Amino acid sequence: MKIVALVRPAGEVPEAAQVLAAAAGMAPAEARMRLAPEPPALLARLAPDAADALVKRLQDAGLAALAIDEAETAERVTARTVTFGATEGTFTPRSGAPLTLAWEDVTVILRGASSVRTQSEHSEKKTQVALGTALITGGLKMTKTTETSVRGSQEETSQQYFVFDRDGRGAVIPELGLDFSCLGAAMQPSRTANMVALSKLLRERAPTAFYDERLLRLGRRPLPFVLGGAVQIVSGATSHSRLNTAQGLDVLAEAMRQGVARGFLP
Structure with missing residues (x-):
């Protein structure tokens, strides 16, 4: 498909x-x-x-x-560390072979974010004294039971960079799982600041590459036609749902990569 x-x-x-x-x-x-x-x-x-x-x-x-x-995806490496050489960058995953890209061949750098949203809902029953019920029943029934729905939600967001060369090879640099010590002197005290530092280093090394940050917003939205991002579990009166937009972010990044390659972008 x-x-x-x-x-x-x-x-x-x-x-x-x-x-x-x-x-x-x-x-x-x-x-x-x-x-x-x-x-x-x-x-x-x-x-x-x-x-x-x-x-x-x-x-x-x-x-x-x-x-x-969907059956053909560009070669991508999810980096655990990055080596910022003068003429090339090496993206080393947690396991497997590293990917080396010449900076002059890097054509696309995208900064994006995905979200994991969890929602839960369950019913709670509460019994309390009810004077009206006691009067009506002549004291035979002194309490009443009410049932309410309790809802909760949580969202966790993480960023990542996509770096592509002119042949379609690419590296993913995740906020979660990256060893930021690879930034050397540019390393910052927080993950968010380190992601900003990464942007500066990448753009300095590949100044002619198309750079875009719109996926920081768009990567967090649920998308049609992307399978596998939503899970819902119902057990009795309790339901849990989980929506992960990471796969959708990956599809959007691929669309932008192809858009640059075909001359539609910038």
């Missing part, structure tokens, strides 16, 4: 919603809804041939559309 994405705003292209609705088999209102979010926005999830045909029709209508093949 392929996910069709839009990497630039649809603008005032009048036939965009009609083209999307007709090609993807959706209602015009749904098509307008898919085109509305700030890009990169996911429009449809289709079989490869249908996705490619939709992309062509959207591009013919003047839209910056592309298709992301």
Whole structure:
């Protein structure tokens, strides 16, 4: 399957919603809804041939559309440490072979964030003295039981950088799990400050690369067509749900990488 994405705003292209609705088999209102979010926005999830045909029709209508093949992902290494050499950077994972990228070949640097949201709901029963009930029943029943729903929610957010070269190879630098001592003298006392320091170092080493931070906002939103991000468990009167947007952030980063490679961005 392929996910069709839009990497630039649809603008005032009048036939965009009609083209999307007709090609993807959706209602015009749904098509307008898919085109509305700030890009990169996911429009449809289709079989490869249908996705490619939709992309062509959207591009013919003047839209910056592309298709992301779920079965083919660019080579990526999640770094545990980073070595900032003068001409190249080496991204070393916790296990496996490191990835070395020449700074002059780095074309895209993206700063993003994903969230894990958990929600719980359960029922609580409370018994209390009820004078009205006692009067009505002549003292046979002195209490009443009430049931209320108790809800709780929590959100944890973490940042990461995506660094891609012109061949599509890439490294992910996570806020959680990175050994910040690799920053050397630039190391800061907090994770947030260290992520800012990383931005400075990356941009100094690859000054011609396309740099973007919009995924700090967009990577935290739940996305259509991205499977595996939500889990819900119901046990009796208790329910728990968990939404992780990390996979969606990865898809958005790939859409932006391809957008730069195809000349749609910046």
